[in-house]
Amino acid sequence: MGSPVILEKPYGAAMSGDWESMIEQFEYFFSPVSHSLDTVLHLAVHSNKKKPLKDLLEIVKEKESPLTEEDFLKIKNKFGNTVLHEATIYGNYEAVRLLVERCPDLLKEKNNYGETPLFTAAGFGEAEIVEFLIRSKPKQCVDDKNRLLSIHSKRSEDGLSIHRATLW
Template sequence: MEATNGAAVEATNGAAVEETYGAAMEGKWEEMVNYYQKHLTHFCTPVTDSSETVLHLAVHSMKEEPLKELLEIMKKRELSLTDEIEFLKKPNKFGNTALHEATIYGNYEAVRLLVERCPDLIKIENELGETPLFTAAGFAETEIVEFLIGSDLKQCLGDDGRLLETHRKRTKDELSILSAAIIGQKFETALLLLEMDKSLASLKDKNKISTLQLLAEMPTAFHSGFPMGICKRFIYSCLPVRRPCEVKSKAVSLSKERKRMGDLECGRGRYSVDHLRCGSEKNQRGGLLNYLKIPKIHKESGTRKQIMYLLIHSPKA
């Protein structure tokens, strides 16, 4: 009798997997959501061979609605807070939570929804030892990195203003978060990270390769690495690009927020942010500020030359 019941449950779960996964693969997200509205008991059942939950699939939609609606359905299950958090943290076979996947796919709204529901997701490591902040640096746009750091500073930064150890390197090969951004060619993110935490410049992987070495060995990282004709050069020069000063101001804003939190917590501030203040407040970075005044900066040669400059002039460990 027990064997019969077990087979029936397995068949039911199999049908759930087939219906929901099939709908997701065809981009029929509303159909997938509707299934779970009718079958609440199947909500926590893994839906792929990689042990992905329906939340993992939802973030792949690159939309807000599928995940938002599924999170509402989860409330209807009336799970205890502990069970709800456990489900949100559930990894696939690669150790990726739904938040990891959201950063890899660059789904900003999904990132926002998940972090608002469970801020602790930011510090969970996958099988490679990567946190969602780490994967965001290598795959996502800078705004997602900014959001993750700004959403809960204590989850990302220590009392000394540096990134927490869990975010600085992945454990598998000791690749730094800064190097991950460079390898992913997320140069605005790399600049933001450097502006926030210059100590990242001294980190090396297990092969003793530094970020400066990685950048120097990437011919496509600089304008001169791309052979272009006159037409391509003209089109290239017209491309809209966030200026380095704008990225710098983002880092300063995060720094001020970090200091404000410190002031509230201990009356005089726990975080040291002098190294991030702009020249009008303290002229500690005159060399860099003068460098930022270059009148005309190409997309390839601007942000990336700044990164090179900061790497060369950052204090060595």
């Protein structure tokens, strides 16, 4: 099985930060554009800025889209990461805020390793993002006794131990 093809125009525009030209690349918004099967949204959060992601989401709203915004945001890359997973990994706090506001259900999505975005934020030491996620959507993160919900833990590959996002 060969490597996925990189779609040069949208990938190049995203990598150079030329978000304006992405308007011309709308037909590629919903397709993987990199070897990691990232969409343009995944690449936008790598910029560590809010504006590219916000602008791309506005373009989707303005144009006739084959997917709902929620379905678009739930597209996963090769590692099973949604755009919210990627935003937590890259420490893009503003993108995390925007994504959780637009689609709180992204907090429940697990990647190929069984990790939720809260788990990846904790795993990458993004304490500010962990705190924001818990404070903004407590019912999706902790139970009535303020214990982390089991969805934010994962079993080890041998199935014998459980790893939880460490909050503090």
